[in-house]
Amino acid sequence: MSVLDWIAVDWGTSSLRAWGIGTDGAVLWSEASDTGMGGLGPSEFEPAFLDLVGHRLGESGPVRVIACGMVGARQGWVEARYRSVPCAPLDPVLTPAPTEDGRLDFRIISGLSQSNPADVMRGEETQIAGFQALNPKFDGVICLPGTHSKWVHVSAGEVVSFQTFMTGDLFAAIAGHTVLRHSVRTEDWSETAFAAAVDDAVSRPEKLAARLFSLRAEGLLADLPAADARSRLSGLLIGAELAAARPYWLGQNVAIVGAKGISARYASALSALGVSATIADGGQITLKGLAAARSLASESPS
Amino acid sequence: MSVLDWIAVDWGTSSLRAWGIGTDGAVLWSEASDTGMGGLGPSEFEPAFLDLVGHRLGESGPVRVIACGMVGARQGWVEARYRSVPCAPLDPVLTPAPTEDGRLDFRIISGLSQSNPADVMRGEETQIAGFQALNPKFDGVICLPGTHSKWVHVSAGEVVSFQTFMTGDLFAAIAGHTVLRHSVRTEDWSETAFAAAVDDAVSRPEKLAARLFSLRAEGLLADLPAADARSRLSGLLIGAELAAARPYWLGQNVAIVGAKGISARYASALSALGVSATIADGGQITLKGLAAARSLASESPS
Numbered sequence: 001m002s003v004l005d006w007i008a009v010d011w012g013t014s015s016l017r018a019w020g021i022g023t024d025g026a027v028l029w030s031e032a033s034d035t036g037m038g039g040l041g042p043s044e045f046e047p048a049f050l051d052l053v054g055h056r057l058g059e060s061g062p063v064r065v066i067a068c069g070m071v072g073a074r075q076g077w078v079e080a081r082y083r084s085v086p087c088a089p090l091d092p093v094l095t096p097a098p099t100e101d102g103r104l105d106f107r108i109i110s111g112l113s114q115s116n117p118a119d120v121m122r123g124e125e126t127q128i129a130g131f132q133a134l135n136p137k138f139d140g141v142i143c144l145p146g147t148h149s150k151w152v153h154v155s156a157g158e159v160v161s162f163q164t165f166m167t168g169d170l171f172a173a174i175a176g177h178t179v180l181r182h183s184v185r186t187e188d189w190s191e192t193a194f195a196a197a198v199d200d201a202v203s204r205p206e207k208l209a210a211r212l213f214s215l216r217a218e219g220l221l222a223d224l225p226a227a228d229a230r231s232r233l234s235g236l237l238i239g240a241e242l243a244a245a246r247p248y249w250l251g252q253n254v255a256i257v258g259a260k261g262i263s264a265r266y267a268s269a270l271s272a273l274g275v276s277a278t279i280a281d282g283g284q285i286t287l288k289g290l291a292a293a294r295s296l297a298s299e300s301p302s
Numbered sequence: 303m304s305v306l307d308w309i310a311v312d313w314g315t316s317s318l319r320a321w322g323i324g325t326d327g328a329v330l331w332s333e334a335s336d337t338g339m340g341g342l343g344p345s346e347f348e349p350a351f352l353d354l355v356g357h358r359l360g361e362s363g364p365v366r367v368i369a370c371g372m373v374g375a376r377q378g379w380v381e382a383r384y385r386s387v388p389c390a391p392l393d394p395v396l397t398p399a400p401t402e403d404g405r406l407d408f409r410i411i412s413g414l415s416q417s418n419p420a421d422v423m424r425g426e427e428t429q430i431a432g433f434q435a436l437n438p439k440f441d442g443v444i445c446l447p448g449t450h451s452k453w454v455h456v457s458a459g460e461v462v463s464f465q466t467f468m469t470g471d472l473f474a475a476i477a478g479h480t481v482l483r484h485s486v487r488t489e490d491w492s493e494t495a496f497a498a499a500v501d502d503a504v505s506r507p508e509k510l511a512a513r514l515f516s517l518r519a520e521g522l523l524a525d526l527p528a529a530d531a532r533s534r535l536s537g538l539l540i541g542a543e544l545a546a547a548r549p550y551w552l553g554q555n556v557a558i559v560g561a562k563g564i565s566a567r568y569a570s571a572l573s574a575l576g577v578s579a580t581i582a583d584g585g586q587i588t589l590k591g592l593a594a595a596r597s598l599a600s601e602s603p604s
Contacts, residue, residue: 074522082523117512118519148481148515164515166480173479178471179450206507209539210419210546213450213466217420220376221384237511244512 002026006064007053008290011071012123013038018053018065019287021294027287029056037070037077045077046099049106062105066094066294068126068286072108082113082120085159089125089132090289092296109293112159119164123286124150128159130289131257131280140253143277145262147172149241151248163248165241168262171234180212180233183219188227191268194235198269201239211236238269249275258282304328308366309355310592313373314425315340320355321589323596329589331358339372339379347379348401351408364407368396368596370428370588374410384415384422387461391427391434392591394598411595414461421466425588426452430461432591433559433582442555445579447564449474451543453550465550467543470564473536482514482535485521490529493570499534500571503541513538540571551577560584 002022010017014036020028035048049065057063072080072095080095094107111122124144131142132154144150147168153160175184201208215232218224242249249270254277256263256270263279270277304324312319316338322330337350351367359365374382374397382397396409413424426446433444434456446452449470455462477486503510517534520526544551551572556579558565558572565581572579 113519113523115523118516118523120519120522163512164519165511166482166515166518167511169480170476170514173475174472177475177479178468180468205510206545206548208507208510208546209467209469209542210465212472213468214420216468217415217422217466220422221415221417221420240511243508244510246508 002028004028004056004058004063006066006294007056008287008294009049009065009067009071010069010123010126010286010290011067011076012036012069016048016052018049019290020053020056021291025291031056037073037075040077042077045071045097046101046104046106049104050101057103059103062103064294065104065106066109066290066297067097067106068109068290068293069123071097072111073122076108077106078108080108080110083110085112085114085161087112088158089128090293090296092299094293094297107297109290112162114162117163119162121150121152121162121164124152125159126289126293127257127282127285128152128154128289129292130285130287131255132157133288133292134280134285135255138253138255140255141248143245143248143254143256143258143266145256145258145266151245153248163245165245167237167241171237174212174237175230175233179216180229183215183224184226184230184233186226186230188225188230190225190227190231193228193231194265195268195272197232197235198239198242199272201236202243202273205240205243208236208240234265235269238265242269242273249273249277254278255280257285304330306330306358306360306365308368308596309358310589310596311351311367311369311373312371312425312428312588312592313369313378314338314371318350318354320351321592322355322358323593327593333358339375339377342379344379347373347399348403348406348408351406352403359405361405364405366596367406367408368411368592368599369399369408370411370592370595371425373399374413375424378410379408380410382410382412385412387414387416387463389414390460391430392595392598394601396595396599409599411592414464416464419465421464423452423464423466426454427461428591428595429559429584429587430454430456430591431594432587432589433557434459435590435594436582436587437557440555440557442557443550445547445550445556445558445560445568447558447560447568453547455550465547467547469539469543473539476514476539477532477535481518482531485517485526486528486532486535488528488532490527490532492527492529492533495530496533496537496567497570497574499537500541500544501574503538504545504575507542507545510538510542536567537571540567544571544575551575551579556580557582559587 005023008019097106152162307325310321399408454464
């Protein structure tokens, strides 16, 4: 039976996931909680981590833990300084987190930064490395849709440039905290309304601000269904992202890495623009990237 | 001494204001509370109104009350149906609210609607009428900046067309409920940053979505001051509004009606686009509009 070799950790703003990896590379166990870094002070990270996986640790010396995500932000456990692009997504040098429990050797992966235009990522560099592990020859653009969507130009194994769009964050704020909250209360979806809104936002981006309140007005005057309003809001925001991200997808080889539903929406929006994007499986990408970081760190003398 | 003739009421989503008007037209008293319609069920409006002004009412028969704002929405006291543009901002016919207290004769001003593009207003029609009372010959465009900014084309005393932009609502949602909340925590202001952002959004509206996250990234990487971030966010959103509202201001005679600070920002943004807008005093405009509604209703046989 395989013995615990190291622990892979994805610690974001609102969630914490850990996988125990055996000496043969197999996943022995996994744990998850909603103890995201957003709610923790510096001294609370180690207890939170031990709460989740303490019962999984043996007594025979420290186990290597490799973590990615916001845990390495300035407000996280310890700051893992950004590395500037152009560079490979991962580096052999990781940032050790201060621990009191002798069973832990906790190391954090650095995020990436770009000075002009100013941009940052934390966690996505590990997903990019995971994608590269599966697609070692890939040259082109990786789109990682989500709360803060990233468009990443990758060439010869390096991240050349990237741009962040806070599309999911905007959708949640508008759907939850503006007058449109009355208009989009549903989980239903209209692909037709979504596609029309993407097309409208991409082809007439200067009209975007005029489109939003019409979702409310059409609800009051013409009984616009909530599914149409919600799909149009999503289409307008994704369309605005695509209009601004044009240099990233025009004539490029695009791969989408993300959750299934949102990835399909981006693929459908790009398809309408004549871009045939490949959807890569987002499920195990982060874990593969953490494994790549583990290999890289093992090969390094540090 | 002047005797109470009627009561003017401005009842919005989050506030309630009332003015007692004497037989000579003078304001005898005023009352205000934060009992907005947003927090009230249908049966709670009359008690809320009596709480505020009950002690001002005499015993000698009903007093006429004329109200504008969201109190006339479907979720308000009683629905005062929209009137379709093109039409004058006010109509002699008002909608009576059901009352139990014999001292009240409460009437609500209708909002305006437009079918294509779908749009609605409630309350602004009264401000427009107030502006017209001060500027009876005005032909051109009235801009009413705020939570839901309105651009209104007025000609020959009628509202011809209008468009709503939820700019203030968006600003509050983004500044309060997205990752940018960390970047814009200040009340300070940078006119330079605001002006540059307006120019950027008006001249390159297709880049808007790319600009937002840069406020966060520049804060992390280049210590962008919060005042610059806040002013740029405001400039980007007002710029997006101006880009979409171009048909309303291009070559038009523009008057701005609103609170002092936000009106000055719109005037400065328009000035950079070569539009010399007049700022009209927003303070007493609503009251003047309510007085116009009172005169109109008195002249009518209803």
